[in-house]
Amino acid sequence: MPSLPFSPTILILAFAILIIFFLYLREYNLRKKQETEGDKFLESIKEKGWETLNQSIKKSQAIIGEAEIEGIKGTTKLEADFQKNLAGTLKASKQTITTAQNQLLLFMTDLQKRSAEFEEASKISGQERINQLFDRVENKLADFLVQTAQKTTSSIELELKAGRQLVETYKNEQLKLIDENIIAMMEQTLNIVLGKKLSLKDQLDLVYEALEKAKIEKFVV
Amino acid sequence: MDQTLAIILKDTYSLTQLKSRLRILKSSLLKTFFGGSTGSTPGESPSTSLGTSGPIFEVNILPQDLNWLKSLPENFYRQFNKDNVYKIFTELEAQIPKLPILTMYLVFEPDFMSLGQIGATVRKTFVQPTLLLDIKLNPGLIAGIALVWKGIYKDYSVKAKIEQRKEEILQGFKRFLR
Numbered sequence: 259m260p261s262l263p264f265s266p267t268i269l270i271l272a273f274a275i276l277i278i279f280f281l282y283l284r285e286y287n288l289r290k291k292q293e294t295e296g297d298k299f300l301e302s303i304k305e306k307g308w309e310t311l312n313q314s315i316k317k318s319q320a321i322i323g324e325a326e327i328e329g330i331k332g333t334t335k336l337e338a339d340f341q342k343n344l345a346g347t348l349k350a351s352k353q354t355i356t357t358a359q360n361q362l363l364l365f366m367t368d369l370q371k372r373s374a375e376f377e378e379a380s381k382i383s384g385q386e387r388i389n390q391l392f393d394r395v396e397n398k399l400a401d402f403l404v405q406t407a408q409k410t411t412s413s414i415e416l417e418l419k420a421g422r423q424l425v426e427t428y429k430n431e432q433l434k435l436i437d438e439n440i441i442a443m444m445e446q447t448l449n450i451v452l453g454k455k456l457s458l459k460d461q462l463d464l465v466y467e468a469l470e471k472a473k474i475e476k477f478v479v
Numbered sequence: 480m481d482q483t484l485a486i487i488l489k490d491t492y493s494l495t496q497l498k499s500r501l502r503i504l505k506s507s508l509l510k511t512f513f514g515g516s517t518g519s520t521p522g523e524s525p526s527t528s529l530g531t532s533g534p535i536f537e538v539n540i541l542p543q544d545l546n547w548l549k550s551l552p553e554n555f556y557r558q559f560n561k562d563n564v565y566k567i568f569t570e571l572e573a574q575i576p577k578l579p580i581l582t583m584y585l586v587f588e589p590d591f592m593s594l595g596q597i598g599a600t601v602r603k604t605f606v607q608p609t610l611l612l613d614i615k616l617n618p619g620l621i622a623g624i625a626l627v628w629k630g631i632y633k634d635y636s637v638k639a640k641i642e643q644r645k646e647e648i649l650q651g652f653k654r655f656l657r
Contacts, residue, residue, distance in 0.1 A: 433653075440652050441645060445638060449621045456622055461587055464623040465597055468635030469604045478581060478605040478628045 483567065484574055485609070486555050490547060492598020493612045494580060503544055505568050512561040543591045579610045582627035584617040586636070 456464075472478060487504075491497045540548070559567060581601065589597060594614070602610050617625065620636035627633075641648065 437649050437652070440649070441641065444648070445621060445641060448637060448641070449618065458587075458593060461585075461622065462593065462596060464637070465585070466600055468624045468626075469600060471635055472626055472633065473604050475633075477626060477631075477633050478607070478610075 483555070483558065484571060486551065487571070488578075488609050488611075490550070490595070491611075492594055492601070493614050494575075495614065496594065497575065497611060500544065500547060501568065501571060503540055504548065505564070507540075507548060508556075508559050508564050512559075512564060579607055580613050581605075581610055582613040582615060584615050584620060584625040584627075584636075586616070586618050586620050586622055588616060589614065 487497070487500065491500055583597075583601075594612075598612055601612060602608055619638060620634070621638045621641075623636035623639075625632065625634040625636055625639070
């Protein structure tokens with residue numbers, strides 16, 4: 259058998275490499291193609307986006323414009339409404355104020371009336387109380403005068419009683435003093451008179467009499 | 480000794496009188512026994528006993544005392560001599576505190592006679608022959624006497640009678656006062 263210049267392994271390997279190279283190329287072409295298609299799709303989307311954006315801006319500007327117009331229109335209407343409402347409110351307020359004022363006036367009038375009535379009642383009540391006070395004062399003064407008179411009378415009676423008692427005490431004391439003095443005077447008089455007038459015989463008789471008495475009493479045993 | 484004292488006390492009624500009489504009796508006897516130039520019986524020399532001549536009495540003795548000395552019996556004097564005179568008088572003086580003594584307050588000072596009468600009456604009344612009176616003066620009694628026997632005072636005077644009948648007397652006066 260003839261020998262080949264290359265071994266089979268190398269040949270297989272070379273063949274495999276060749277296949278991988280062809281696969282790579284194919285994949286590369288596919289990816290290139292996909293990228294191109296993607297770019298195109300993206301570009302289209304971008305264009306569509308821009309267009310959409312422009313449309314949106316336009317629409318929004320239109321909306322804003324409309325809104326501004328509508329706002330202007332609404333503001334005017336609102337102002338008119340406000341004016342209308344304000345006028346209504348003012349009118350209602352005016353009516354309310356007028357009503358309140360009338361009520362206040364009525365209240366003031368009523369108050370004045372009540373005040374006058376109260377004043378009158380107070381005056382009457384005060385007069386009554388003053389009258390009662392005067393009556394009470396008169397009664398108390400009368401009672402006080404009666405009590406004072408009674409006290410004065412009893413005080414005078416007590417004073418008189420004390421005076422009488424004092425006089426009685428003084429009288430008794432004086433009488434006691436006189437009594438004592440009478441005895442003393444009598445003794446002194448008897449002493450003076452009998453000492454001089456009694457004779458020796460009389461004195462001796464009294465001595466004998468006393469001795470007899472002492473004997474009867476058994477004084478000397 | 481009791482006999483001697485009884486003779487002395489016979490006419491002696493008060494304590495003062497007894498002491499006075501003992502003093503003059505003693506004095507006379509001493510003068511008789513131990514000498515003395517003046518006396519009622521001068522000229523006799525001192526002797527050991529009085530004998531029958533009696534004692535020599537002093538000139539300045541009161542008449543009543545002199546009479547009392549003279550009234551004493553002879554036998555009384557004979558018991559004294561110069562040896563026993565002091566002894567007898569000592570014993571007599573010792574007897575004095577033992578005698579019953581009645582203190583008597585009087586409004587007057589009794590003379591010799593009055594004292595004799597009172598003393599005799601007292602002894603007779605209380606049956607106490609040797610009773611002696613201790614006479615004291617109290618003019619405040621007005622009249623009558625007050626007695627003190629064994630420390631107990633009893634007023635029998637007019638003053639006591641007035642005090643006893645004070646209320647009655649006052650009532651009598653008050654009838655005129657009120």
